Amino acid sequence: MLFPTDLAPRWTVDPNGIEWKVEASAPAHVDHIETSGEMCSLMLSYGTGEAGVLVQKPRVVWPMLRTLPNDTHASLQAAFDGSRLSIDGAPVAETLEKARLDGVINLHSRGGGLEIKRTWFVDRMRPVAVERVVVRNGSDRTVQVSLVPDEKVRETDPAKGLQGAYSIRAVAWNGEAGALRPRQTREMAVYYVAHPSSEAIPALPKSPGLSEKERRAFVRKLDGxxxxxxxxxxxxxxxxxxxxxxxxxxxxxxxxxxxxxxxxxxxxxxxxxxxxxxxxxxxxxxxxxxxxxxxxxxxxxxxxxxxxxxxxxxxxxxxxxxxxxxxxxxxxxxxxxxxxxxxxxxxxxxxxxxxxxxxxxxxxxxxxxxxxxxxxxxxxxxxxxxxxxxxxxxxxxxxxxxxxxxxxxxxxxxxxxxxxxxxxxxxxxxxxxxxxxxxxxxxxxxxxxxxxxxxxxxxxxxxxxxxxxxxxxxxxxxxxxxxxxxxxxxxxxxxxxxxxxxxxxxxxxxxxxxxxxxxxxxxxxxxxxxxxxxxxxxxxxxxxxxxxxxxxxxxxxxxxxxxxxxxxxxFGLRPLGLRKFELNPRLPAEWPTMSLRNVSIAGTVVGIQVKGDECEVTAKGGKSKRYPLGKPFVVDLAKF
Structure with a gap:
């Protein structure tokens, strides 16, 4: 699909991520995104259908569960229709209000008097994709709320797996029907997991909230x-x-x-x-x-x-x-x-x-x-x-x-x-x-x-x-x-x-x-x-x-x-030796300054600050040197 080029920006940028606020009369729109952990990867199609109805269709890939023939594309994968949120046994018709990307995928919707936040991500170390669902009862009556996966277990053909048959599961966490009083909030989840059928199901996250914290800690680490x-x-x-x-x-x-x-x-x-x-x-x-x-x-x-x-x-x-x-x-x-x-x-x-x-x-x-x-x-x-x-x-x-x-x-x-x-x-x-x-x-x-x-x-x-x-x-x-x-x-x-x-x-x-x-x-x-x-x-x-x-x-x-x-x-960064590198920063005319902090190069960590007509390089320990802009210069840390 080639996305249109002549539309106003759909998303807005803030200090922590980007956000799409869905207008009530907006036409249907579905996008897709991938996010990964060490044991699996999630591709999520998400957005709105007719009349703003929430669309979410996950596909999960488990790269180390190999299929046959064991070639480039032989990673076990499965598509799901997503979970079903129910009130008093009846499915909730959800309308997407906004989506937010900030290292995880957040989908905010409403339906049946509930305020619903879904957060999608992949567990950092387990073969588990997580759909975390937090619901708040915004109505004036107590309701029975449940979360049911679209399909609980499926088994693959043993003749098509390197380890025989695989079990693909959508496991509900705290999804059973329970009373939700007005203004009360409840956390639920679905874990999407797979394993060889001859083995026990892998250990699942103790809670979706803890798994999300681990994901966000990874994002914060990279931010720094x-x-x-x-x-x-x-x-x-x-x-x-x-x-x-x-x-x-x-x-x-x-x-x-x-x-x-x-x-x-x-x-x-x-x-x-x-x-x-x-x-x-x-x-x-x-x-x-x-x-x-x-x-x-x-x-x-x-x-x-x-x-x-x-x-x-x-x-x-x-x-x-x-x-x-x-x-x-x-x-x-x-x-x-x-x-x-x-x-x-x-x-x-x-x-x-x-x-x-x-x-x-x-x-x-x-x-x-x-x-x-x-x-x-x-x-x-x-x-x-x-x-x-x-x-x-x-x-x-x-x-x-x-x-x-x-x-x-x-x-x-x-x-x-x-x-x-x-x-x-x-x-x-x-x-x-x-x-x-x-x-x-x-x-x-x-x-x-x-x-x-x-x-x-x-x-x-x-x-x-x-x-x-x-x-x-x-x-x-x-x-x-x-x-x-x-x-x-x-x-x-x-x-x-x-x-x-x-x-x-x-x-x-x-x-x-x-x-x-x-x-x-x-x-x-x-x-x-x-x-x-x-x-x-x-x-x-x-x-x-x-x-x-x-x-x-x-x-x-x-x-x-x-x-x-x-x-x-x-910035014109190029490593030139085990203890030296080259820089040739080009500061855009509209920018008074730009910087790169915590650059791990040449066996140490440096900071690069460009301002006006010079560049200041600060090495670990606080020593710094200034260099004029306009041509490449070599930072030799052995002589710093």
């Missing part, structure tokens, strides 16, 4: 990490939501804690683009311990596939780490891994971690040297779009990511005492930079930009990638092309000029690149429009995967890319 403060409330709020979505999609597989995209299809598995390239560089400086744990599990999984014959590491390690997918061949996956692993290791600032990751980084760069074509750019079978659009035998993304990976790996090699290796990587990076310009630099549709592959004569969204890795030779023409009517749409960048397909990941790369290039006059209005649409429009509150594919699912790593558009684009 990598804390963005700007004069724009929508950017602040979108950034905070993006941190939550990026960091919540962690699943406790038998092979370790892993970050996975979600979306009803991609769980208990990792990808070279979503995890290695998009999310893990952020997790290097986010400061969330479990995100770091998941990142390092992913590096371990990829590293298992290193081999002396230099066969490619698979694009995706699936099924809790027990199998793999490589159906699109080499998508440039080794460039993605080298790029992400080297950036992650530098950001962590931990020598032991860097030493563990070094063999993987080195192997990927050795592989890439073997993929160098006669023109000096890197060959691959496809790219991260896996054949949805043509990519030729050598594409722009793969070579750009390899270029950046070589630079980061050179910095890492220097800190690990491998000066000759560092020198070699820098020489390779310099040669590749020149080859990228020679091979991909082109006038396309009248713009002095890049062709995406040999023979490409139509503008592509991924021409933004060079800007994200410091290749600014064609910045003006590239930005002209990105923001031209040929590529720019109400939903950001079209994947290809003239196409209605869009992928938010490309748009978010575009923002990061254009901000890094310093074109604030064009970047900021577009970034603010995009932020407002994703945060307050008809499909909220996160970046999405794509359209028309996937119905604009809230895949997790895209939210990580929104965060990186701010930190690496607007």
């Amino acid at each position: 990490l990598l804390d963005l403060q700007t004069p724009n409330a929508n950017v602040n709020r979108m950034f905070r939501f993006a941190k939550v979505r990026a960091a919540e999609s962690l699943f406790r597989t038998k092979g370790g804690l892993v970050h996975s995209p979600g979306g009803g299809a991609y769980y208990a598995a990792i990808w070279a683009n979503d995890q290695a390239e998009y999310a893990n560089p952020l997790f290097g400086y986010l400061g969330y311990d479990k995100a770091r744990e998941a990142a390092e599990t992913s590096w371990e999984w990829f590293a298992r596939y290193m081999n002396s014959e230099f066969r490619p590491i698979p694009s995706s390690i699936i099924a809790e780490g027990t199998s793999f997918w490589n159906g699109a061949g080499d998508r440039g996956d080794m460039a993605m891994i080298a790029y992400g692993a080297s950036r992650y290791a530098l950001a962590r600032g931990d020598r032991a971690t860097a030493t563990r990751l070094w063999p993987l980084i080195e192997w990927c760069l050795d592989y890439l040297e073997r993929k160098k074509g006669p023109e000096g750019v890197l060959m691959s079978d496809s790219d991260e779009l896996e054949g949805r659009f043509p990519a030729g035998k050598a594409n722009l993304n793969t070579s750009c990511l390899a270029y950046d990976g070589l630079l980061s790996a050179a910095s890492l090699a220097e800190d690990l005492g491998q000066a000759e290796k560092a020198k070699g990587y820098r020489a390779r990076a310099d040669a590749l930079r020149k080859a990228i310009e020679r091979y991909f630099g082109e006038t396309v549709e009248g713009f002095d930009t890049y062709r995406y592959y040999d023979g490409n004569d139509v503008l592509r969204a991924w021409i933004a990638t060079p800007l994200t890795v410091g290749l600014f030779e064609r910045a003006k023409g590239t930005i002209d092309a990105l923001f031209s009517p040929r590529l720019w749409t109400a939903d950001g960048l079209a994947s290809q000029a003239g196409s209605t397909t869009f992928w938010d990941r490309a748009t978010l790369y575009g923002f990061r690149g254009v901000l890094a290039a310093g074109d604030m006059e064009r970047a900021m209005p577009k970034l603010l429009d995009y932020t407002n649409r994703r945060l307050t429009g008809d499909h909220v509150p996160y970046a999405v995967e794509a359209y028309p594919e996937g119905n604009q699912r809230h895949l997790s790593a895209e939210s990580g890319l929104y965060v990186r558009a701010i930190t690496e684009g607007l």
